[in-house]
Amino acid sequence: MGTKERRERERMETRDKILEAAREMFATQGIEATTMRAIAQRIEYTPTAIYHHFKDKDALIIELCHGDFRKLGRQFTQMERIDDPVERLRSIGMAYVEFAIANPHHYQIMFMTRTPAHEHPEEKNPEEDAYGFLLATVQEGMDAGRFRPELTDAHQLAQMTWSSVHGIISLQIAKCHDPWVDWRDLRATARAIIDALIRGILSEAPQA
Amino acid sequence: MGTKERRERERMETRDKILEAAREMFATQGIEATTMRAIAQRIEYTPTAIYHHFKDKDALIIELCHGDFRKLGRQFTQMERIDDPVERLRSIGMAYVEFAIANPHHYQIMFMTRTPAHEHPEEKNPEEDAYGFLLATVQEGMDAGRFRPELTDAHQLAQMTWSSVHGIISLQIAKCHDPWVDWRDLRATARAIIDALIRGILSEAPQA
């Protein structure tokens, strides 16, 4: 019949139009400032039409988040080719920074706001699970004895590195307009943080 | 006459009642979930009454923020008694963590949301300028040659330490309910981050 397929395809097309419009408007205007009505008007639909594709605004946001998490995960797995786990860790950190610089509004949604019970079904897919990739890298370094002997918790170590980079990113996103801090270049400071932290967690034994 | 003074005092009393109610409701319910009407009802006034004391909701928030910044600054200056600048730096970091744990919602307002052009008039008062205190401590350590020679920018160094601690705090505040991360104890991880970072920025020359 093929008509069923066409129907489905058309449905997905308008669904994608909604997502695309929402993505751009969230990114440029911010998430709170972007209204359902505005999204609808942009794609020349009625606000109610959106609700035939997404339960509510949160569902729309979460859907966009999933896409962004996948994107970040793909970015990370490109670092797989780096053999040295410590160097890979450094590169993951910088890739994370680049992602945040490229998508600051999405970054804000993904990591700076209390999300509504984010299910994260792709938790198990390594291609999409950025945290898992970071964790594995840290574990690899730990197994190779690269880190100080008192650092035995891979989760904690992963959270340490992640949050160190997240810190400077999120502070600058939130506070970049405040005059009482003389902000330095994000990339440079992030690099300095990564270098310092890695130096601080590396085992002192000279490596081969 | 004294009547003028009494009028002013009464005005300030209700103003403080508004602030007090808002502070607690923001802290327990969250800032977005706390409505003007709810604040008014709590102190048995009409929503409009609030607008005779504060321009709008943002002004109310900003006013609360100022108080919180003062509180944090006071917390910091208690570390003045620590002579060693590096140890003081460590203590500042942990004090910051304790502040965040004690006031997570305020922390969110102060450091995790884009504030509406926060004037920060008390920038010059050392007793209230937490960032300035951190900066001075870092500068002192730098002057004493405690840090690696390539680290010559006190602002960058201050931002590095600040953001490292901020990172783990804000991530846990925002993502503590997400099941895909196995969070470790905030205090312990923060301490590990501080230790690692400090080890990473300290000059290798053995100190006296």
Added chain:
DNA sequence: CATCTCACCTAACATCGTTAACCATCATAT
């Protein structure tokens, strides 16, 4: 006693997310 001030209230407005009820199209079953 008349007037003025000023903290506060009543009533409303615009806008938001969201939903109930309806409508039009079109593949399908009789």
Added chain:
DNA sequence: ATATGATGGTTAACGATGTTAGGTGAGATG
């Protein structure tokens, strides 16, 4: 061919939000 029924969309509205225009009334001032 025509009735049926699903489906993607619309119109109109609801309740809640931040906010404001215009009034009210008690107490200070002349």
